[in-house]
Amino acid sequence: MKKLPLIMLSICFIIHPLTGCQNAEIEKIRSEHEQTKEINRRLRANLDDLKSEVKNSKARLDDMSGWSGQLVNHLGPCVWYFSEFEKPLPHEIMENANPQQLVEKLNILFKSSGSPEVILGEIENGIAQVRVSDETQLTQRMGTAGATAYINAVTYTLVSVTSINCVDFQFTVGDHAIPGKYCP
Numbered sequence: 001m002k003k004l005p006l007i008m009l010s011i012c013f014i015i016h017p018l019t020g021c022q023n024a025e026i027e028k029i030r031s032e033h034e035q036t037k038e039i040n041r042r043l044r045a046n047l048d049d050l051k052s053e054v055k056n057s058k059a060r061l062d063d064m065s066g067w068s069g070q071l072v073n074h075l076g077p078c079v080w081y082f083s084e085f086e087k088p089l090p091h092e093i094m095e096n097a098n099p100q101q102l103v104e105k106l107n108i109l110f111k112s113s114g115s116p117e118v119i120l121g122e123i124e125n126g127i128a129q130v131r132v133s134d135e136t137q138l139t140q141r142m143g144t145a146g147a148t149a150y151i152n153a154v155t156y157t158l159v160s161v162t163s164i165n166c167v168d169f170q171f172t173v174g175d176h177a178i179p180g181k182y183c184p
Contacts, residue, residue, distance in 0.1 A: 079105045080156035082113075082149040088156050099123060099164065102157050110150075115142070118154050126165035127181065128158045139174020147177035155182045 079102055081091035091109065094102060100120060107117040116137045121129035132138050138147055155167045166183035173179060 075160060077102060078157065078160045079109070080153050080160065081106070081109050082153055088149065088153045097161075099128060099158055099161050102161065106153065106157050115146075115150055120158075121170070123164060126163065128164045128167045130154060130158070130167055130169055132169070132171050135171040135174070138171065139177045142176060144176045147174075151177065151182060152184075155184060159184055 075090060075093065077094050077097040078090045079092045079094060080088040082088055092105065094105065097105075103118055103120045109115075110117055116132045116134035119131040119133060121131060123129070138150060142150060151169060154169075158164050158167050166181050168181045169177075169179045171177070171179045
C-alpha cells in the first residue's frame, strides 16, 4: 500500500511537466493565431482600400474620356499634338480647316520630331482611313508610349472635324502599335 502513493506521486511528477509543455505550446499557437488574424484583418483592409482606389481611378478615367470627347466635339478643327499626358493637347486651332489641311499641319510637327508622316485616305461614313509613311518606325521604334501618342494625335486631330467620328489606321501590326479603328 505504501508503494501506491509513491507511484502516484511519481506519475504526477512525470505528467505535470508534460502538461506544462502542452500549455506553453497551446499559448504559443494561440498567440500565433491572433497575430495571423491581425495580419489577415490588415490585408483585408488594404484590399478594400485598393478596390476603392481602382473604382475611383476608373471613374476619373471615364470623366477624362468624357471631357476629352466634349473638348474635341466643341473645339472645332484643331491640330492635336503629343503632351506629357496620355491624351494629346490642342496645339493649334484652325477654324474652317478641312481634314487635309489639318494633316498637312500635323505632318509638319511629325517631321520636326522625327515621327513618320500620316497619309490621309478616303473619308466615308464618318471614318477617316489613314496610313503611315514608315510603319516600322511607328510599330517598332517609337515604343508603346510614342506609338500611342502618335495615334492619339492623329485621331484627335481628325475627329476635331465634325464629319469624322473615328480614324481607321491601316498598317501592319507591330510590337508597339495595332492597326484598326480608333474613336475617342
